[in-house]
Amino acid sequence: MAAVPMATIRDVARQAGVSTATVSRxxxxxxxxxxxxxxxxxxxxxxLGYTPNAAAKSLRTLxxxxxxxxxxDIANPFFSLILQGIESAAQRAGYSVLLGDTQHxxxxxxxxxxxxxxxxxxxxxxxxxxxxxxxxxxxxSLPRGRAPVVNGCEFSPGLSVPSVHIDNAKASFEAVDYxxxxxxxxxxxxxxxxxxxxxxxxxxxxxxxxxxDRTRVTVSVAGGDFSIESGIAAGDQLMSGSTPPTSIFxxxxxxxxxxxxxARQRGMRVPDDLSVVGFDDIRFAQYCDPPLTxxxxxxxxxxxxxxxxxxxxxxxxxxxxxxxxxPHALIVRASTGAPRSRAAMSLARS
Amino acid sequence: MAAVPMATIRDVARQAGVSTATVSRxxxxxxxxxxxxxxxxxxxxxxLGYTPNAAAKSLRTLxxxxxxxxxxDIANPFFSLILQGIESAAQRAGYSVLLGDTQHxxxxxxxxxxxxxxxxxxxxxxxxxxxxxxxxxxxxSLPRGRAPVVNGCEFSPGLSVPSVHIDNAKASFEAVDYxxxxxxxxxxxxxxxxxxxxxxxxxxxxxxxxxxDRTRVTVSVAGGDFSIESGIAAGDQLMSGSTPPTSIFxxxxxxxxxxxxxARQRGMRVPDDLSVVGFDDIRFAQYCDPPLTxxxxxxxxxxxxxxxxxxxxxxxxxxxxxxxxxPHALIVRASTGAPRSRAAMSLARS
DNA sequence: AAACATGTTGTAATCGTTTACAGCGCGGTT
DNA sequence: AACCGCGCTGTAAACGATTACAACATGTTT
Numbered sequence: 015m016a017a018v019p020m021a022t023i024r025d026v027a028r029q030a031g032v033s034t035a036t037v038s039r040x041x042x043x044x045x046x047x048x049x050x051x052x053x054x055x056x057x058x059x060x061x062l063g064y065t066p067n068a069a070a071k072s073l074r075t076l077x078x079x080x081x082x083x084x085x086x087d088i089a090n091p092f093f094s095l096i097l098q099g100i101e102s103a104a105q106r107a108g109y110s111v112l113l114g115d116t117q118h119x120x121x122x123x124x125x126x127x128x129x130x131x132x133x134x135x136x137x138x139x140x141x142x143x144x145x146x147x148x149x150x151x152x153x154x155s156l157p158r159g160r161a162p163v164v165n166g167c168e169f170s171p172g173l174s175v176p177s178v179h180i181d182n183a184k185a186s187f188e189a190v191d192y193x194x195x196x197x198x199x200x201x202x203x204x205x206x207x208x209x210x211x212x213x214x215x216x217x218x219x220x221x222x223x224x225x226x227d228r229t230r231v232t233v234s235v236a237g238g239d240f241s242i243e244s245g246i247a248a249g250d251q252l253m254s255g256s257t258p259p260t261s262i263f264x265x266x267x268x269x270x271x272x273x274x275x276x277a278r279q280r281g282m283r284v285p286d287d288l289s290v291v292g293f294d295d296i297r298f299a300q301y302c303d304p305p306l307t308x309x310x311x312x313x314x315x316x317x318x319x320x321x322x323x324x325x326x327x328x329x330x331x332x333x334x335x336x337x338x339x340x341p342h343a344l345i346v347r348a349s350t351g352a353p354r355s356r357a358a359m360s361l362a363r364s
Numbered sequence: 365m366a367a368v369p370m371a372t373i374r375d376v377a378r379q380a381g382v383s384t385a386t387v388s389r390x391x392x393x394x395x396x397x398x399x400x401x402x403x404x405x406x407x408x409x410x411x412l413g414y415t416p417n418a419a420a421k422s423l424r425t426l427x428x429x430x431x432x433x434x435x436x437d438i439a440n441p442f443f444s445l446i447l448q449g450i451e452s453a454a455q456r457a458g459y460s461v462l463l464g465d466t467q468h469x470x471x472x473x474x475x476x477x478x479x480x481x482x483x484x485x486x487x488x489x490x491x492x493x494x495x496x497x498x499x500x501x502x503x504x505s506l507p508r509g510r511a512p513v514v515n516g517c518e519f520s521p522g523l524s525v526p527s528v529h530i531d532n533a534k535a536s537f538e539a540v541d542y543x544x545x546x547x548x549x550x551x552x553x554x555x556x557x558x559x560x561x562x563x564x565x566x567x568x569x570x571x572x573x574x575x576x577d578r579t580r581v582t583v584s585v586a587g588g589d590f591s592i593e594s595g596i597a598a599g600d601q602l603m604s605g606s607t608p609p610t611s612i613f614x615x616x617x618x619x620x621x622x623x624x625x626x627a628r629q630r631g632m633r634v635p636d637d638l639s640v641v642g643f644d645d646i647r648f649a650q651y652c653d654p655p656l657t658x659x660x661x662x663x664x665x666x667x668x669x670x671x672x673x674x675x676x677x678x679x680x681x682x683x684x685x686x687x688x689x690x691p692h693a694l695i696v697r698a699s700t701g702a703p704r705s706r707a708a709m710s711l712a713r714s
Numbered sequence: 715a716a717a718c719a720t721g722t723t724g725t726a727a728t729c730g731t732t733t734a735c736a737g738c739g740c741g742g743t744t
Numbered sequence: 745a746a747c748c749g750c751g752c753t754g755t756a757a758a759c760g761a762t763t764a765c766a767a768c769a770t771g772t773t774t
Contacts, residue, residue, distance in 0.1 A: 020481070020483070020730095022729095022730055022731085023730065023731065023732095024730080024731095032753075032754085033753065033754045033755075034730090034731080034732090034754090035732080035733075035753070035754060035755080035756095036752090036753060036754080038731070038732055038733080039732095039733095039752095039753090042732080046751090046752080046753095047752070047753080048751080048752060048753085051752080051753080063501075065478060065481040065482050066482065066730080066731070067423070067482060067483055067729085067730050067731070068428075068479070068482040068483055068484040069419045069420075069422035069423040069428065069483060069484075069729085069730080069731090070419075070423050070729070070730035070731040070732090070759090071730080071731055071732080072419035072731090072759095073417070073419040073420050073423050073729090073730080073731075073732095073759050073760065073761085074730080074731050074732045074733085074758080074759050075731085075732070075759085076759080078418075078419065080462075083463075087448075088438070088444050088447055088448050088451070089441065089444050089445050089448050089647070091439065091441060091444075094438050094439050094441075094444045095439050097438055097463075097465075098437075098438050098439050098465055101438070101463060101464070101465040102465065102467075105464075105465075105472070110462055110463075110464070110476075110479070110484075111462065111463045111464075112430075112460055112461065112462055112463070113433075113447075113451060113460075113461045113462070113463040114451070114455075114460070114461075115447075115448055115451040115452065115455075117452075122455070126460075128415065129418075129460070131370070131415040132415050132416060132417060132418040133370070133417055133418055133419060134418040134419075134460070242647065242648075242651055271648070271651050272651065274653075275651045275653075278653065297439070297592065298592075298621070298648055301592055301621050301622065301625045302652075302653075303624075303625075303628065303652075303653040370760095372759090372760055372761085373760065373761060373762095374760080374761095382723075382724085383723070383724045383725075384724090384760090384761080384762090385723075385724060385725080385726095385762080385763075386722090386723060386724080387761095388761070388762060388763080389722095389723090389762095389763095392762080396721090396722080396723095397722070397723080398721080398722060398723085401722080401723080416760080416761070417759085417760050417761065418761095419759085419760080419761090420729090420759070420760035420761035420762090421760080421761055421762080422729095422761090423728095423729050423730065423731085423759090423760080423761075423762095424728075424729050424760080424761050424762045424763085425729085425761085425762070426729080
C-alpha cells in the first residue's frame with residue numbers, strides 16, 4: 015500500500031556498514047555493542063527512518079505485545095472506565111490493546127478468543143462471565159493459574175481463571191443494611207441477568223441481610239439487564255404491586271436512573287416517596303437529580319489490577335496467579351432517606 | 365508460553381500427505397484444489413486443531429487485518445458509542461480494532477501512530493483533532509485521499525485527511541435559532557476547547573445565527589472542555605454576570621448536565637428560569653431531569669461510516685476518498701422553553 | 715501424432731526479524 | 745610461545761506462512 019517501501023533492518027545494516035545482527039542488538043541490547051558502532055547504527059536508523067516490522071518480530075519471538083480485551087458493551091460507562099484502566103496499564107507496560115465488543119453475544123466471544131490461538135495476542139482479559147471455548151482449552155492445557163487468561167469483575171470460582179473484582183455479596187449486604195437502618199422494611203431489588211455470577215452474588219448478599227430480619231422485612235425482586243430501560247420496566251413492575259416497596263436497590267446505576275425516572279413519571283418524589291440505591295458510581299451518578307446513593311466500585315483500578323494480574327502470568331515468574339479483591343464503598347447521596355411513614359413518625363415525635 | 369507447541373501448516377501438510385502450498389490454498393482459495401484433497405486437508409486441520417499464525421501471515425502478505433483507533437477519552441459516552449460503531453463495522457469486514465486511549469495527550473497520539481509504521485495496523489482512525497506526525501508523513505507520501513488514515517467527527521479542511529462528521533456549524537445555527545424562536549434574547553454558549561475545529565465550527569454557526577439579529581441578541585461565551593465539571597464552572601461564570609442569560613447552549617450533553625446541575629444548586633428551575641440545550645444526544649440525555657433538549661449526532665453511524673471510508677481506501681479502488689457528512693437533528697425535550705419574561709408577557713396577553 | 719489447454723499439485727524463494735554459534739583481535743597468564 | 749578470556753561482530757538458521765513458477769496428467773484440438 016505504501017508508495018515508498020519501508021526501510022528494513024538490512025537497509026540499515028548496509029547504510030551503517032554492519033551486519034543485521036548488530037542493528038538488532040543496538041535495538042534490543044545496546045550495552046552489547048561498541049559505542050562507536052552503536053552511534054553509526056543509530057545515525058543510519060535516523061536517516062532511513064527505520065522502524066522494525068512488528069510481524070517479523072512477533073513471528074520470531076512468539077510474542078505479539080498485545081492483549082485482547084473482550085467487553086460485553088463498550089458503551090456502558092462501567093465497562094468503558096474499566097477499559098480505560100486496562101488500556102492505561104497495558105500501555106504503560108508496553109502492551110497494546112485489541113478490543114472486542116461482544117454485545118453479550120456468545121458467538122463473538124468465541125470468535126475473538128481464536129485470536130489467542132492465532133497468536134495475535136499474548137493474553138486475554140474477558141469482562142463477561144462466559145469463558146470462551148478456545149480460551150478454556152488453553153486454560154486446561156496449562157497448570158492452574160498459568161494460562162494467560164484473566165477475568166475482570168465477574169468472579170466465578172468454577173472458572174478456574176483468576177479474576178479481579180470487589181466483594182459483591184458484601185457490598186449488597188451493606189446496601190440493604192443501610193436501607194434497613196434508615197427504617198425501610200419493604201425493599202425492592204432490581205437484579206442483573208441471573209446468568210451472571212456477579213448478579214447472583216449480589217442477590218445472595220442482599221437476601222442474606224434481609225433474612226437476618228426476615229420477620230420484619232419484605233423483599234421484592236425484579237429482573238433487569240443493566241440498561242436504563244430495564245430499570246424503568248423493573249421499577250414499574252415493583253411499584254405496581256399492592257404494597258409497593260419504600261426503597262429500591264438496583265444492581266447498577268443505570269437501572270437506578272431508570273427507576274428514578276419512572277418514579278418521577280408516577281408523581282413520586284425521590285427520596286421522599288421512594289429511596290433508590292444504585293451500584294458502580296458511574297460518573298453521572300453524582301450529577302443526577304437527586305444525586306444517587308450508590309456502591310462505588312474502583313473501576314479504573316479494577317482494570318489496572320486485571321492487567322497487572324495478566325502481566326504476572328505472562329512474565330512466568332508466578333507459580334499460581336490468584337484472584338484479587340478490591341475495596342468498595344457505600345456512597346450516600348440524596349436519593350435515599352427514611353421512608354415516609356417513619357419520617358412522619360419521627361417528625362411527630364420531635 | 366503454551367505448553368503444547370501449536371500445530372503449523374507443515375504439520376497439517378504432513379498429516380494430510382500434501383504440500384504446504386496445498387494446505388494454504390485450501391484455506392485461501394478452496395476452489396483451486398480438488399475436492400478429495402481438500403477434504404483430507406480439512407480433516408487434518410480438524411484433528412490437529414490448526415490455526416494459522418497471524419504474524420507469519422501478516423509478514424508475508426503485508427496486511428495485519430487490524431485498524432488502529434485512537435480516542436481522546438473512551439470513558440466519554442460520545443466516543444464510546446462511536447467506537448462501538450467502529451468496532452462493529454470493522455469486525456463485520458474482518459478487521460479487528462487496536463484501541464488507543466490518548467487522554468488528549470499529544471505524546472500518546474504520536475506513539476500510537478508509530479504502529480502504522482511498524483505495520484501493526486493497516487489503517488488509522490483518529491478521533492482527536494491532531495494528525496500525528498507519523499501519520500502525517502504517510503499522508504504526504506501518497507496521493508491525496510490514498511493514505512489509510514481517516515478522521516472521525518473532527519473535520520478540518522486543512523488536514524487533507526478525509527473525515528466523517530455532521531455539519532457542526534449548521535447544527536449550532538439551528539440550536540441558537542431554536543432558542544431565538546422561543547423568545548430568548550440573551551443566550552449563553554459553553555464551548556469546547558478552541559483548539560478543536562469542531563468547537564470552532566460550532567461557535568461559528570452559533571454566532572452566525574446570533575449576528576443575523578445582532579441588534580436584539582446578546583451572546584455570552586464561556587469555555588469548557590466537554591466535562592461535566594467544566595459545564596458547572598462555565599454555567600457559574602455565565603450566571604454570575606450582571607444580566608445572566610435566559611438560555612445556555614452547550615457544545616455537548618455532559619456540560620449541559622453540569623449547567624443544569626449548577627442552575628439547580630442556585631435555586632433556578634429548568635426550563636422556567638433557564639433553558640438548556642446540549643449536543644450529541646448521549647444515552648442519558650433523555651433520562652435527565654428534565655430530559656435534555658439537544659442536537660442528535662448519529663454516533664454509531666459515524667463510527668460505521670468512518671470504517672467504511674477507511675476500507676474504501678484500503679481496497680485501493682477509490683481514487684480520491686472524500687469526506688462524508690451525516691445528518692443531525694434537533695431533539696426538543698423538556699429542558700427548554702420560553703424565557704420567563706416572555707412567558708409572563710404571553711400569559712398577560714392571553 | 716503433435717500441440718495445446720486445463721486442472722491439480724509440488725518446489726522453493728520470500729517476507730523482516732532474532733539469536734545461537736563461531737570467529738577475530740588483543741591483552742594477560744602460564 | 746601457547747593458551748585463555750573478553751569484547752565485539754558476523755554468519756546463517758530459524759520463525760510460519762504465501763505464491764510465482766514449474767511439472768505433470770489428462771483431455772481436446774488440429
